[in-house]
Amino acid sequence: AQTVTQSQPEMSVQEAETVTLSCTYDTSESDYYLFWYKQPPSRQMILVIRQEAYKQQNATENRFSVNFQKAAKSFSLKISDSQLGDAAMYFCAYNTNNAGNMLTFGGGTRLMVKP
């Protein structure tokens, strides 16, 4: 069974600084997708960024980028120039065609942004 682990229950960052959230996963599949979701206090799940496992190039979306290490099964999220609105729970998730499109989530990391 696939598992996703986020080892940092809480992180904090100073506004305008950079922070990296960690995620590791375990799978025997070779073709899969990885995601980072943001959950602000409104509880809405918002897709931040995704990475296809077959792509070597790391995905980027504005201030958000990932460091995808396939051999190490690691998928960290870097947030640059942190803003107060980045404060939220962040979930790492995994998906493969062989799992009925089921997203497997990590336990989450709560990010606090200090002004």
Place this chain on the structure above:
Amino acid sequence: EAQVTQNPRYLITVTGKKLTVTCSQNMNHEYMSWYRQDPGLGLRQIYYSMNVEVTDKGDVPEGYKVSRKEKRNFPLILESPSPNQTSLYFCASSLLSGSSYEQYFGPGTRLTVT
């Protein structure tokens, strides 16, 4: 506006009293699913549906039922709720069932069973 809606948003009920949480999407998506979110565990899939009249169990299906009579609706039914089903529930949908398709989440339903 393209969206997934859930009702109710908040529900407090007592053990054993049947309840239904509705989910509807207006994007003509084939794939729909239900997740529950618990502290430290992230979201876990309860049931999913790849199309009308096609449903299957996710990781934590015990105590839940679903139906998919229409493409847009995917209600979650708790026939006899118990306190361990107190949780935050999310409905999600995607265009098709392949893993490359983004899943869109509803706003969540906070359920408390006393």
